[in-house]
Amino acid sequence: MDECVERLLDVRALKFGSYKLRTGLVSPVYIDFREIFGCPDLLCQLSELIFKVSREAQYELVCGVPYTALPLATCISITHHLPMLVRRKEAKDYGTKRIVEGKFIPGQTCLIVEDVVTFGSSILETVSVLQQEGLKVTDAVVLLDRAQGGAERLASCGIRLWSVSTLPQILSSLRSRGRLDEDTVCKVLDFLAANQYESDSLANGSALPAKEQLGASEKIPRIVSAAALSYGQRSLLPTTSPFATRLLSLMEEKRTNVALAADVLSCADALALAEELGPEICMFKIHADALSGFDEGFHLRLVDIAKRHRFLLFEDRKFADIGSVVRRQYEGGVFRISHWAHVVTVHAVAGPGALLSLQEAYSSVDSGAFIVSEMSCQGSLAVGNYTQAAVEMAKGCRDFVAGFICTSRVTTDPSWVLVTPGVKFQEGDDGQGQQYLTPDEVIGRRGTDVIVVGRGIVNADDRLATAQAYRHAGWQAYEGRLAQS
Template identity: 45%
Template sequence: MDEEARKALVLRLFDIGAVKFGTFTLKSGIESPVYVDLRVLVSHPDVLDQVANALLSAVSSVEYDTLCGVPYTALPFATLMSSKTGKPMLMRRKEVKAYGTKKMIEGVITPGQRCLIVEDLVTSGLSVFETVEPLEREQLIVNDVVVLLDRGQGGRKNIETRGKNLRSVLTLAQVLDVLVAAGKVDTVTADRVTAFIRDNQVTVTDKLEAQVLPTKKAKLQRTPFEDRAKLCKNAVGVALFSLMARKKTNLCVAADVVEAKALLDLADAVGPQICVLKTHCDIVRDWTDETGTQLRFLADKHDFLIFEDRKFADIGNTVVQQCSGGVHRIASWAHFTNAHALPGDGIVDGLRTAAGVENHGLLLLAQMSSAGNLLNKEYTSACVEMAKRHTDFVFGFISQERVIEGSEGDAFVYMTPGVKLSQEGDGLGQQYNTPTAVIADRNSDIIIVGRGIYKSDNPAATAAIYRKQAWDALA
């Protein structure tokens, strides 16, 4: 495809609304300044014909016996390409029907034939492999993929590192260049899109799960923890900053175990490595008052604080009882806890009443690490403003990054869950980041590690590894 034909295709795609600019929420929940909707091409036969010709031109040197479009948007592309070349076409179902032939791949399958994958758009490459796998199970040879638009967010690397060749008609960067030159898009918009692509690279795990890599924030000139202790207005927050500086650790271990002995043994083993032990007292089957007393003894012995991850989310009067009373009497042994901002300021007032500001503190849950969570930017901003109204009691956030920039943000601590030595997911929506990504790239302060430590063969030794990585990432 020559340059003039490429420019003409880009302008036509823009004119029919296949490429839009603004603010769009993607399936992942991420807000994007660009949205590509190639489904509209079915209503524009002339553009559909241009696309089919462009795709065929991109694979003119590729040898293949049959082709298969990735459902659903690429199916019309593959159909036209099949008609133009006389090459047979296969179709992959998105789901197998419970009746009829119950096939995943429809069409005449000849084992050993070379099959070309046709795709409309590549972001992560995940949908490509969802098509490759059933084809290869039918003993077809899949080496090549052709796509109309490569967004440039890591899909090419994900496809090629798995042994497939990717040929694209267009990249999003080329689209931007053409539209800016034609006066269709201004440079400010183009720069926003370019920054979005750079900061939202996507990888595909060995389990074929797409994961957005952490956005790198500008390198933070860190204020020493001992100096930040002087800015914090809550006693527990001051103690935490001071402890981190003194002990040289920014590791919190999430002790998500279900028996009191296992909890106490874990606390004793990892205590020398941590600044905070995070508990879920309501999952401990044999919890007693003595459990809390022993935890405080170990906290004093090893110099760490106890964080009960209760995630309070009720009205003020209720949380007073939940925090100070009940079976667990959280305020009697935990140094601090956390809460959702959903009920409003009353929840902070209630917890302050239950625990007192002299020996207790509170984190607000500003962001979460689970896939598809509903804590959007507006919610995070509301949490920040609530914290600023209650600095005597609220001293930090559970978040995926530092949520208050500048010197004002130094008065708060930022603790980030979902950390492992390698990036992956757990199959239940939890998305993991590495210590370096969280501390160096996201400018958080404390990593929270659970299964990566307490399920290891040697929790104490593993905690030491996490501690070193997280502390080194501060430099």
């Protein structure tokens, strides 16, 4: 899809500005795939991507949701010799008066093809019509998922959604190619987060505009603003992992979203730092292999300090190997990470094997991991498709993965915790690739949850006063975000 993204922008299939949607909401982005009808090569290319992404689905027929998806379904039908059905929006009062056109036998399975999914209502309408004709529908495929809860809504109705791309993924790709500025990306991500489909497990969302603003057959899904939910409310969501629940609850009770990166050289310095600044933080992050003097006595003393000052221990190991190796690194060796760390980091590059091995090895039910989906260093390759693949990988380990290391809101799901490293009061870089962002930028504008501050505190003349200043700034940005939403 990456090679098509800029083309979609060029042909105006992707529009950025201010657009009123059918729901009555005003969106900073508008998706209009009718623009590709005048580009046959692009139409065929996108249709092929749709076919490939849904190859694991089992079906005998295809049906495009009227009307924009009809050319996409037609291309798939012709290219791959698949019988196609056409669902009318309304039956004619003459001729056969059929609502579904095409040859089929009741009991056959049909794949629904759609161009864009927001809340999934159009797909569900088509499912209902096809089922009334005696057809089975288990899968739908879409060119673009806006990532506003449609996939989850469809899943709750027994429909598996396959998507070529998501809107956050496209935004990331355009940003990395220099085609979209950061302000526009943040504005769209804010809109997506503020307009999520609300499942029955969330009862405190706001409703979409009145029904008369929608089509007559359109159901009104409730939506919830991820940014409007407090840390405490998010800790109660049934999809939040045990460690994320523990962390979010601690942040709410202690009123801090600061994780301290202990950028020191020795275990003695790390212990002194933890003792001094523990009351101000929610997590204490170390690189065990970068500390001199590491032994069992160190981690026992560190665990004791963490208990007294109520913070969680974060080993930034960034596991990135096959499962069996990762498990040995976690449980054994000099550092015996499993004996003291509450949370670790894992790269997505090696696939889900590392995650699954760690999940099996964890001795505590409320421990977990953060997947590194983005990095704060200049030139990082963790962008675009890689970032979205990391987010998708987490869905297979929801009880274990607490969230993501990222520099932007990589997901709108409020059950994930988003942790941003490289935070300082002054934006800039350290000359070695580290890019710094302010607490207000990270928590307020980008919508992540935890600021990781290292040298900004560790190298300060008055470390305690500086840590307290970061704690105040981070919490103020969080409360401001809640107030605005």
